[in-house]
Amino acid sequence: MSDVFRALADESRRSLLDALFARNGQSLSEMAENMPMSRQAVAKHLAILESANLVSTAWRGREKLHYLNPVPIGEIVRRWVGKFEDARVDALTDFKEQMETSKEKRRA
Amino acid sequence: MPERAPDFVYTVFIAADQETVWNGLLDRELTKAYWGHYNESDWKQGSRWEHVRSDGSDTVDITGKVIEMDPPNRMVFSWTSPKNAHDPDQESRVTIELIALGPDTRLTVTHSDLIAGSDMEKGVTQGWPAVISNLKTLLETGKTLREDDWPKA
Structure with a gap:
């Protein structure tokens, strides 16, 4: 690893x-x-x-x-992301992406 | 030489010998443990194969033909959803290759002829990395990952 x-x-x-x-x-x-x-x-x-x-x-x-x-990266994620955390991590990542995209849009 | 470049190539190194890994791809109990499915076929060239759910429903999720079988080195089969089995355009192709590296084995899964943007492409790209990583864990430790960690076919 x-x-x-x-x-x-x-x-x-x-x-x-x-x-x-x-x-x-x-x-x-x-x-x-x-x-x-x-x-x-x-x-x-x-x-x-x-x-x-x-x-x-x-x-x-x-x-x-x-x-x-992506197999080794998947193994890293599995090692540290717990069973019920996946959805919350996804939600946070989506939120971050949305916020950052709207910031770019405002700048443009 | 393939006519078209593969769509995806997934590789995993497994600390188990080549025969063990080959058997791990075909054995019904083992595939149930790491794949949630078993693969039904007589594995003769030209025969049908079916990817069947191990949950007792015997639902066939994927079907196709055995194109090439060279144990314990290489298998090639076509891959399609049963509802599209009549349509050759929907058929994709899977090549699994095993190479012995001392006591370990390199497993490569190549998937070709997928339709870009299709549900099948999505399922396959989420499915294979989890399946081969789960096979690695099973063969190396005797354990599988949490079943809900990886998508169903």
């Missing part, structure tokens, strides 16, 4: 996971195109995410595609 936290500690790696959450199954080239990082940096970060099992891969021909693997 410690390599999961280590992998998640980096902002660039979190953005790579965000990118896969938005669109799953991207190649290295696709990911590098949309990131303010060199292709080498993206490759290095993806390797760290893969070894922490936060990214799984599949080959399509010679192309390696990257997928967000």
